[in-house]
Amino acid sequence: MTTSHVDPASGEALHEVTLTVNGMPHRLRVPARRLLSDALRHDLRLTGTHVGCEHGVCGACTVLLEGRPTRSCLMFAVSVDGASVTTTEGCLEPDGGLGHVQQAFQDCHALQCGFCTPGFITTITAYLEDNPDPTEDEAREAIGGNLCRCTGYQNIVAAVLRAADIRRERAAS
Amino acid sequence: MKPAPFAYHRPSTVDEAASMLAATEGKILAGGQSLIPIMSMRLAAPAALVDLNHVTGLADIDVSDTAVRIGALTRHGDLERNVAAYDANPLLRRAVQHVAHATIRNRGTTVGSLVHADPAAEMPAVLRLLGGSVEVVSTARGRRSIDAEAFFVGPLESALEPDEVAVSACFPHPPAGSGSAWLEIARRHGDYGLVGVGALVVLDSDSSGERGGVPDQRGGHPGARRRHRRLQRRGVRRGGLGGRQDARGRGHRPRG
Ligand SMILES: Cc1cc2nc3c(=O)[nH]c(=O)nc-3n(C[C@H](O)[C@H](O)[C@H](O)COP(=O)(O)OP(=O)(O)OC[C@H]3O[C@@H](n4cnc5c(N)ncnc54)[C@H](O)[C@@H]3O)c2cc1C
Ligand code: FES
């Protein structure tokens, strides 16, 4: 982290930050107050991460920080300097095809407007790593921190269970 | 919904953090799960933040014969998943599971929640219930330990001085032959509780598990009062633990 730069427009100090996002190393120069969500969307142009409430309640901005779901609107980019971040764009199969959670969302019609979807994809991807075979109640609990205004959640719960099936099928083949 | 500009400082040791805090009159940034939303809503605009996240040696959980000690960078989720801490004192996991959602627990720190001293928060009530303490460091006065009783001063107000860094919290094990429970009513699991109760019941040595002899019951209520208090009951009379109860033992009585 260096602070040798100043934003000519605002006079704010800029910090150099290194992030590995979806396996790719990036260097960016940001003011300290840049939220990780904005660094991803505006500086790195990874607009898959959505911003809803910007105070930790809706879950749309959830990314994986070192593999664990965290709110990207509740972290400063400068504070996670050096970290590895996975966004919904990174929840793919190694060959670039839809990841098991993304595929399950399509299969189960688990999204309508799609605003909340990136936060669900990241959250569920990490959840299934620790809990590969959830019950329906566990699936419902797993998404308790994410809000969706469209679907009524039933199809999202179904998608968690379907994603667990796809994950197992793919591991077996 | 964006924080105001601030000067950013990144210490790598506790001493450095304390001297930066004293020099800048800024605030500590721990998990940021309370501070960042407050800054985004412009309810707070500290001139400087001292980021604790790159200080080494603050994330440890140490389970000794007498207590569970957690560092200032122990995330709620680390405490929740720690098996040794659960075996020594199940109340810690039972309560911390009610703190927000798993995603918030992955970043928010338990010590940060103590310092933040929200009357609706779980872990301040647990610290109070167990008679724990918080260890703090400043450049001017060195190290001191503050008992839970003195630590919670009022809503969102702890006894921490502006130049002090909280480095750890100590949750003493409940005595042998005791049991604990945590109950909470929230609109959704993970939301701040509307009201909660933590209970610790210590059996008399001669009643050895028999029903009836309950010389020491303690309760702590998040949400019900302006600051965290511990209710204590001694003697064989069995007071209950309800939403509100006075010192003479009125309130609901447990059945059976
Ligand atoms: C959606 C949502 C729901 C939540 N629900 C709950 C809930 O149900 N129950 C609950 O208890 N909490 C809840 N929280 C808050 C969460 O527990 C926070 O993690 C916690 O309150 C603060 O910890 P932090 O590490 O994030 O601290 P920060 O946000 O970094 O700091 C909070 C305050 O404490 C100070 N501080 C922090 N650490 C130190 C230190 N070591 N030394 C000196 N000062 C320090 C900071 O300067 C700041 O003033 C919720 C948060 C969100 C966003
Ligand atoms: S935008 Fe981060 S939780 Fe809503």
Ligand code: FES
């Ligand atoms: S699909 Fe529209 S908010 Fe969830």
